[in-house]
Amino acid sequence: MKLIRTSFQFSKREWKIFIFFVLLGTMIGFLMFQNIDSSVFISEIENIEVGLANSHIHFLFLHLVVLSVLIASSFIAVGFILFPLYFLWEIICISYSIFTFAHVFGFTGFLYGIIYNIILKAVFLICLFLIFRSLFVIMKKRFFKKKEEEQTSSLQGREKVIFISVAVLLLYDLFLYFFGNQILLKLCFLLS
Numbered sequence: 168m169k170l171i172r173t174s175f176q177f178s179k180r181e182w183k184i185f186i187f188f189v190l191l192g193t194m195i196g197f198l199m200f201q202n203i204d205s206s207v208f209i210s211e212i213e214n215i216e217v218g219l220a221n222s223h224i225h226f227l228f229l230h231l232v233v234l235s236v237l238i239a240s241s242f243i244a245v246g247f248i249l250f251p252l253y254f255l256w257e258i259i260c261i262s263y264s265i266f267t268f269a270h271v272f273g274f275t276g277f278l279y280g281i282i283y284n285i286i287l288k289a290v291f292l293i294c295l296f297l298i299f300r301s302l303f304v305i306m307k308k309r310f311f312k313k314k315e316e317e318q319t320s321s322l323q324g325r326e327k328v329i330f331i332s333v334a335v336l337l338l339y340d341l342f343l344y345f346f347g348n349q350i351l352l353k354l355c356f357l358l359s
Contacts, residue, residue: 188251188254188255188258189258191255191258192255192256192257192258192259192261192262193258193262195255195259195262196258196259196260196261196262196263196265196266197262197263197266199259199263200262200263200266200267200270205267205270208267209267209270209271212267212268212271212272212276213271215351215355215358216352216355216358219348219351219352219355220348220352222348223344223345223347223348224287224343224344224347224348224351225340225344226287226291226340226343227337227340227341227344230291230336230337230340231337233253234295234298234333234336236249237249237250237253237295237298237299238298238302238329241299241302241306242306244306246299246302247303247306250295250299250302251299253295254292254295254296254299257288257291257292257295261284261288264280264283264284265277265280265281265284266280267280268280268283272357272358275357275358276357276358278357279354279355279357279358282354282357283351283354286343286347286350286351287343287347290335290336290339291336291339294332294333294335294336297328297329297332298328298329298332298333300328301325301326301328301329301332302325302329304325305322305325305326308322309322
């Protein structure tokens with residue numbers, strides 16, 4: 168339990184970096200919304216109830232590929248550039264989506280867009296952050312060796328965080344596959 172609790176503690180520096188990424192991603196997402204032809208995406212959002220009723224939300228394969236690439240690339244240090252870039256990309260996509268919902272449905276669309284993205288992306292982004300942070304600590308401790316016993320117990324804790332995060336993410340993807348559409352369809356009353 169202590170391991171999970173300490174994994175969610177942020178330093179002031181981490182909060183500043185997080186806020187910077189959110190603001191930058193939101194700004195880029197807004198600029199993309201303003202400057203890119205969104206007609207296809209707008210058409211999909213206008214018919215979101217039909218889309219949700221006729222298909223499942225399936226992120227499992229995509230998340231497995233993304234995590235595999237990011238984790239593997241971290242062992243050659245490239246992942247420490249890819250993780251933040253991918254996190255920024257997700258924030259850009261979320262903000263673009265929210266602005267498009269707001270454009271189509273107004274204020275209620277803005278609310279639905281936030282809820283929609285929280286349901287679809289929040290667990291993924293939290294797990295992604297925990298994995299990145301743990302990998303960063305593991306690689307740092309391997310490069311700057313400390314006492315062997317201290318390093319081993321600390322690294323085992325970080326490895327557990329990675330495994331738990333991956334397991335939670337995969338279980339959540341299965342949950343979304345079976346129940347995500349139903350939840351989002353029930354919330355579509357906000358759009359009418």
